[in-house]
Amino acid sequence: MNILFIMYDQLRFDYLSCAGHPVLKTPNFDRVAAMGVRFTQAHVQSPVCGSSRMSFYTGRYASSHGAQWNGYPLRVGEMTMGDHLRALGMGCYLIGKTHMVADAEGMARLGLAADTVIGARQSECGFDAVVRDDGLWGEGPDGFYDRKRSPYNEYLKEKGYPSDNPWQDFANAGISGDDIASGWFFRNADKPANVREEDSETPWLTDRALDFLKTADGPWCAHLSYIKPHWPYIVPAPYHDMFGPGDVPPAVRSEEERRDPHPVYAAYMGNRIGQSFSRDEVREKVIPAYMGLIRQCDDQLGRILDHLEETGQMESTMIVLTSDHGDYLGDHWLGEKDLFHQQSVKIPLIVHDPRAEADATRGTTCDALVEAIDLAATFVEVAGGAVPEHIIEGRSLLPFLRGEVPEAWREVVISEYDYSVTPMRDVLGLSSRDARLFMVFDGRWKLIHAEGGFRPMLFDLKTDPEEFHDLGAEETYAAVVERLYGHLHAWGLRMSQRVTRSEGDLEKMRGRAARVGILPFLYDGSEVPEALTVKYRGKAGADFTKG
C-alpha cells in the first residue's frame, strides 16, 4: 500500500462541509470522509507551522525534537518518518512545503554536505524532495524570507509573468488601476489574484503531484503539502468572488473575554494581528478569500482523487488529509494561530484506508483524542513495521480505522507553544525560557499552563463549548486544575530521549553482563552457575607479585 499524506496550511477543522460548515461546500474532502474516518478530536503538537510540522514528521512532541518555532533548525540526526519508512522499504517523498530549516552547524560538525544523499535528506527533514517550496516568497530590505530558490516562482517566470518575483507581484497580488494591489493587505483580499487560475499555487502543486503519481514506484509515502489556504489571503478568479461578506459566519467571541483576561491572552488580543482581526471589515474581506482558497483546494483534491480512481490506485493508496494548525480568523478577538482555542489547535484529519479491514468504519467519525504525532506511527505500521516507541511518541491510528478501541489510549492531548521570538514576550517581560505555553486537554477540560509565574487558564468545553469562560482563577476548579497538572507533570518526566535503545534492545541487555564475564558481588564463586564459569587461561603462571 502507498500513502498519500496531504497537508494544507492553516486550514481550520470546521471549514469543511463534512465538518459542518454552514456555507462552504467541500465535496472532495467530503468524498474522502465518506471513504474513511474523520477524526473530530485531532490536535497539533504546537499551533505554529514549523514546530507542528516537525512533530508530524518526527512523531515526537515539540520539546522532544526541539524545533519549537518557525526557523529553529531540526537537529541533525533527529529521525523523521522518512528514516523510519525507508528502513522498511517504503520511499518517502516531498511535494511542497515543510518549513524545515536544516541544522547547518550540526551538519558541518558531522561533515555532512547538503549535496549528498544523506545530507540532502538531513536538510529536507528526511524526505526525498520531488518539489520543495514553502510558498512564502516575501521580500524586504534584508532580502527574501525563504532562502531557497522557489520552483513555483521559476515556473511563473517561465510562463511569462514579467517580474523577478511573480509570486509576490502576480500570484499574491491583484490589480488596482495601474498599480499592484498587494495580497499582503487585507483591503485587497476581495480582488482576484493577477494570475491565471491554473498557474496559481494550488493547481501548480497539484500538477506536480499528478506527475509524481504517474511515474512513482511503490511502495511510497508522498507528502503533498500545500501552502494554502495560508495567507496572503488572495485567490484568483473565479474563487475570489464565490463568497462574500454575507457568507461570513459571526465571530466566535464574547465581551467577557476582554474583561480581566489572563495576561498571556491579553497580550495576544492586544497584538497587531488580534487588533486587525477584531475589525469586522477585516473579517469580511479575509474570510471570503479564505473560503475561496479552500474551495480551490477542494477542486484540486478532486483532480487527485479522480486520477487515483481512473488509474486504479485508489485501492492501494491510503489518503490522509490534514493541516498543520488552524486560523482564528477573528474568533476570540484573535487572528493567526498560536494559542489553544480549538480554532487554532484542532485540525481536520480524514483518513481513508482502502483495505477491507477498514470497510466497517467508512464514512464514520472518531472522537478519540488524537495527536499529530500519531501519523508517523500509523505510517510505520502501514509500511509493515513495529512502531519504535523509544523514538516515536505517537500511536498508530490503524485500530480506529478497523473499528477497534486500542488498549489504554491516551487520556490527554498535549500541545506546546514557544513564543520566545515574538513581541508578546516583550509585552509580558519574560525571558526566552519562560515564554512557553503548554496545553493539557482531556476531551472536556482544557488547561493551559504558562511558564513565567502566571496562573493557569482553564476551560470546560462541556458547559462552555465556545471557550469563553476562563475558570483558571476560580477555586471551585482547583481539583480539576490539579488533575490536569498531574498529567502535564507526568508528561514532563516522560522518557523522550532514550532513542538509541529500543525496548527489544533493553530485553537483550538483561543478564548480558554475566555472560561476558562481569561477575561482581560474589563471595567465593560458588554463586556462579556452571554455564557462566569463568575461563582462566593463565593458570599456574609465574608469581609476579615479587616484582
Place this chain on the structure above:
Amino acid sequence: MNILFIMYDQLRFDYLSCAGHPVLKTPNFDRVAAMGVRFTQAHVQSPVCGSSRMSFYTGRYASSHGAQWNGYPLRVGEMTMGDHLRALGMGCYLIGKTHMVADAEGMARLGLAADTVIGARQSECGFDAVVRDDGLWGEGPDGFYDRKRSPYNEYLKEKGYPSDNPWQDFANAGISGDDIASGWFFRNADKPANVREEDSETPWLTDRALDFLKTADGPWCAHLSYIKPHWPYIVPAPYHDMFGPGDVPPAVRSEEERRDPHPVYAAYMGNRIGQSFSRDEVREKVIPAYMGLIRQCDDQLGRILDHLEETGQMESTMIVLTSDHGDYLGDHWLGEKDLFHQQSVKIPLIVHDPRAEADATRGTTCDALVEAIDLAATFVEVAGGAVPEHIIEGRSLLPFLRGEVPEAWREVVISEYDYSVTPMRDVLGLSSRDARLFMVFDGRWKLIHAEGGFRPMLFDLKTDPEEFHDLGAEETYAAVVERLYGHLHAWGLRMSQRVTRSEGDLEKMRGRAARVGILPFLYDGSEVPEALTVKYRGKAGADFTKG
C-alpha cells in the same frame, strides 16, 4: 590555561583524608585540596557509570542526553565538551575510561565511519583518544564485556604475563596454591594481585598521562580517567595489606531501614549485591582492598603533581579531581551505587585554579549545590567561551573559585536513575518506562520520586544526616514533599532540546520576518514603516486574470 580533568571510578566522597576519613590518608588529594576548593555538596546526575559520565561530558541531564544507563549509546550528534572546547581552540583528549558506547546505527544512518576524524570523535564521546581503556576486560561464554582491544591487556602481554587475558588472570587475580584466586570473588580481596605494582592499572595509566604531559601542545583539556578504585576489589602489594578489618569503619545502617521499607529500596536491599555487602565478612575483605586501591591512586596522583611542579606546568594547569559516583560498601544494607543516599550520589570534587583570582579560596571548601554537569560549563569558560546555555545545562563553577556567589544559584540538585535492564525491575513488576527514579535535593531535604505508582521517599538530612528515616509516607511532611515535587515538575518542563538556537540566535530572529517581506495582518499597508516598504518590480504587468 590547560585543564587536567581527573576522574576516578566509584570513589566515595568520604574516602579521602581531606574529607574526614578516620583512617585513610590521601596526602596528594589533600595537596590539591590545599591548592584549591573542595566542593562538599557535589552530586552526579545519575549514580551509574555510563549515564553519569555522559552527563559530565555533555553538561546535560541524563534524560536530556538519553544515554541513561551503561551501554545505552550516546546519540550521534549530541555535543560534548570536546565539541565545545575544540571550537574555542582547546584540544580535548582522553586518557582512560569513558564507558562511551557509540551510536553505531545513528552513525551508519549519517554515513559516518569510525575511522575518520569526525567518526572517531563521535565514537569516543567527542574526545581525541590518546588511550581508551574502560578497564573491564571480563570474559564469559558470550565473549568479552568490552568489545574493543584493551591497550592495558596488550601492555601486560608485552610485559610477559602469560595469558590471553592477563587483565583477568593476573592484574585482577591473586594466587591460591597452584590456582588463580579471582579478584571477582570477595574472598580473595585481601590477596595481592598477581601483578608487579608498576604494571597494575593505575600506574600504567599514570605513565600514559605523564607521556601525554611531556609532549602535549596547549591549550588542552586532558581527561585522565582511572578505572580504580572500581571493582574487582583486589590490589597489588604493598597496597593489599596496608589496611585490615580493624580499619573498616562501622557500616552506616540501621535496623529501622529494614522495617517496612519503600518497595524500590527493599528490592535493592534484597538483591545479590545488597545481600552480599550486608555480610560483615564481605565488608572486612572488600573495604581494606578498596582503601588500598585509593591509596595507590593517591600515590600515582603524587607522581602527576610532582611532574607538573617540576616542569612549571602547575601554574598553567587547572586540576579537577572527581568521581563518576560513590560506592555503598554495605552502608544502608547496599553495595554498589544506583540509589541516592549520599554514599552513592555524592562525589568528591576538588578544583585547583592556578590563577591569581583564585588565591583567596585556596584550601577552602564550598557547600553550594553542585552538579556534575557544571564541569562542562566551567571548562568552556576556562577556554574563553560563553556557556552555550541552550545546550549545556550546568553552570560554571569559576565564580565560586573566586570567592563569589553566583546570582540565582540553583535551589535543588536533580539526579536520575534508569533501572530498566536490572533484576529490580522484575522484582517490582515494572515496565521499562516506569523503572526510573528521580532525586530532588535542596541541601536539607531529599525527595526520591519513583515512577510506577509508588509513594515518594523523603529524608531530612538536618535531623537525620545518616538518612535512616524515610519520611515519605508521613502526612506531616506533605508540604515539603509538595515543594520538592514542584521543583521536579518545573525541571521536567525545562527547555532541554532547543539546542539549535542560542539565546543570541533568538534575539537575531526577532523582527526578522518583516525585514524579509513577511507583512501579514495589515489592512491597507499604511501600517508598514517606510524602511520596510515592499518593492514591486512587476508593476503595470499584463492583466493575467483573464487567463
